[in-house]
Amino acid sequence: MKLKEEEISKEIIFKGKILNLEMYNVRLPNGNISTREVVEHPGAVAILAIDEEDNVYLVKQYRFPIRKILIEIPAGKFDSPDEDPLECGKRELAEETGMKAKEWIYLGYIYTTPGFSNEKIHLYVAKRLDNVGSEPDDDEFVEVLKVNIHEVEQMIENGEIIDAKSICALYRYKQFNKGS
């Protein structure tokens, strides 16, 4: 079965600070014409930072789009489209938690919402953590929590953690860890 859609034309609707909105005309596999609304996002990195006692560092922060405080793993956007994911991960972990890690393990990437956006999030495990003494950045309004990984799993089970990237990272870490 033919699945691919062909781009016919493109219009840039909006260029923002963190995202662009584009509207496309596309040719569907059956030849019909349709439109696609696409949110262009620079991409991001999310970090499962875990210490020797299996404690995970989580951040509590207000998410304006949903008007709620969420509990998530540390994460952040690329500064530029060609930023190295690992460098981005190191920066975001330091900015949000004040931590550095001696060991970084790549867990692959996910697409968070491929139906309307190209956002791609790279997932890392960060181990052998050191507190570098710094507080979170002035413009980062986050509260850091240190929670044992078994409790993190329970928080997913009981709906306290409902952030997709955080759930994906935990699952991928469990898969990775089982094999080690």
Add this chain to the structure above:
Amino acid sequence: MKLKEEEISKEIIFKGKILNLEMYNVRLPNGNISTREVVEHPGAVAILAIDEEDNVYLVKQYRFPIRKILIEIPAGKFDSPDEDPLECGKRELAEETGMKAKEWIYLGYIYTTPGFSNEKIHLYVAKRLDNVGSEPDDDEFVEVLKVNIHEVEQMIENGEIIDAKSICALYRYKQFNKGS
């Protein structure tokens, strides 16, 4: 620590078929003013449909925003903001796979990308499946795959499944199943 951001003003940038784009001025916890770009999405439902032999129904489809064919669990948007999630799930499962289920189990919801969108996806398990004989809808360009759940887990591990909602649903199902 104060985390909440207060809305000061709102501008609607774009109203589309599947999403709206809004720009806000907000007051940060420290009193500074900033902007927030928000993609309003109607919400969606994703379904882990699994038969008596632990086979999962997956759909292969072209995702224009990332210009790739992805393998995902069946899913779809609400027709209206107040559509019942279960009704939406039943409709989408039938439209994408031609299947009906006698048993539906709610696994909670996730936020896919709370940094820039309010998209909320409700997750269900669908069991005791019947093929109602219909082919996928004419405007659904999807290829249906039937894959054992252990192989689905391997596909997540080796990066063949990189769709966040599919990974979250599988993890939540494993949690649910362990307890039963």
